Amino acid sequence: YFGESGARIMSLQEPGRKMSKSDENTNAFISLLDDSKTIVKKFKRAVTDSDMAVYHNREEKPGVSNLMEIYSCATGKSLDDITREFDGKGYGDFKLAVGETVADTLLPVQNEYHRLLGEKAYLEQIMHVHAEKASQIAWKTLSKVRKKVGFVTV
Structure with a gap:
């Protein structure tokens, strides 16, 4: 601080x-x-x-x-x-x-x-884990946007 x-x-x-x-x-x-x-x-x-x-x-x-x-x-x-x-x-x-x-x-x-x-392997593991988390959040957000806009998911 x-x-x-x-x-x-x-x-x-x-x-x-x-x-x-x-x-x-x-x-x-x-x-x-x-x-x-x-x-x-x-x-x-x-x-x-x-x-x-x-x-x-x-x-x-x-x-x-x-x-x-x-x-x-x-x-x-x-x-x-x-x-x-x-x-x-x-x-x-x-x-x-x-x-x-x-x-x-x-x-x-x-x-x-x-x-x-x-420690390249450690850094790659962290990137992979957080990429998965980011992808899940992005899909949830995209799903909400599609519902609000009125797109139908197939």
């Missing part, structure tokens, strides 16, 4: 826009299957201002605020705690921490994805 601050993750390159996997700039978004090194690199390249102070203010510091919200979602820390944690530290330390934390957070999802990819 993501609270209000994590409900809408913004682009890493244009923090005024929503993060989108269809963005032409691959540095603007994190893919669930990006490897750890790529994730950290994308966060290091994230757009911020030249102030170097880590605090949350969407109007003055949209890039830093976006990174703080992402970090907050991944760690459960409050924005105030994050501000204190990085007080006196530069954006380099902050971006590295966000990147490593997000990479660590996504690792179990990635491991499970790769594990399931290796």
